[in-house]
Amino acid sequence: MKRGLLTTAVIAASVATTVVQARPDDPSATLSAADVQRSFAPYLPEVRGCFLANARGKDVTGALRLELIVHPNGSMYRFGFAAPGVRPPWLGKLDTCLRALATSWHLPERKGFTTAVVPLFFQRTSAPGAGPIESCWDPRGCPPGKPRSSK
């Protein structure tokens, strides 16, 4: 797991005074899974680009789990990821690529911090013109290891 702070000390220092504590009965206090799914969708193509360019090696499973802590202002307060099977030096390259992207990600503002786990799965296929494709973004189907069902 790679991790790092993406925000400046100034932002971190301002948290204590500007953030309203999230209340459990306030649905707008933090981002819901639906909020994350919807607002993160535009960033998927660039994430895919990073993964396909840098996740090399015979043990790569195609799974990529993004683990974000989203600041109340919508920026990435902390960013981590897990990419099973990706090993150095590719792991470092993937980290550099994703981390650079994460600085520009912006999700909706909320009163409190949100932790979000975003699982992705990228699958290469040998069918002409069919891949690589992104799958498993839709929680209805295509879990890792199982191809997306045709509709």
Add this chain to the structure above:
Amino acid sequence: MKARVALVIVALAGCSNHRETPPPQPTPAPAPTAVPPDASLLAVHMADHFIVVAELQRDIAVGRLGDAKQRARWLMEHEPPAREGWPMFVEDMQTAAKLVVDAPDLPTAGVLAARLGRTCSRCHERQAAVVTFAWEPAPPDSPDLEAQMRRHQWAAARLWEGLVGPSTEMWDEGASALSTSQLDPMAAAKDVQRGDVAALAGKVRELALRATTTDDHDDRATLYGEILSTCAQCHQLVRPAR
């Protein structure tokens, strides 16, 4: 720290059966099939689940075994919305909940509650669910026992989220905070054997240290169960259940 989790599915677009009038050869309507629950219903359902399971393990930590069993019974008996691929995970979850219901004591219940949490994360993994939690920065460490326990609780909450997410980021954060947090047995144990409290506090730190290097989700569940059991034992010593 109140955590919130939601798992969302996109409801299938409704399919309308448009028929020409008059139909040359009317075909029988298809047999009704299971309709996926709508996204908001599922989100509410998963939020209920998370709250109940999180409260269950919190009950164990503070020594309320009866309350924990009551929540486990709810998990065991209620039926979640029907969804493709769920029955296996629902069965696992209900089996794990039943084990908590039958747990003979708190330490055992702690171990079993962690296994219950792992059934959640297996389902999340398999369903490729986006999972969210509320988060807040760690409370500062201090010589004050109340502040120390707040930090312990914060760390335990991160470990729990790391387990059920699953989230390595949260797990590492919790393990790191718990392994470095102070606990003053002198302050904690006014009327009990301080040595016992010190030993249990040391055990929590040792388990948390192991957690910092444990990568496998199943191993993490085992470790979390031990941590929860140890917390419960310590709390029983210094603050018996009401």
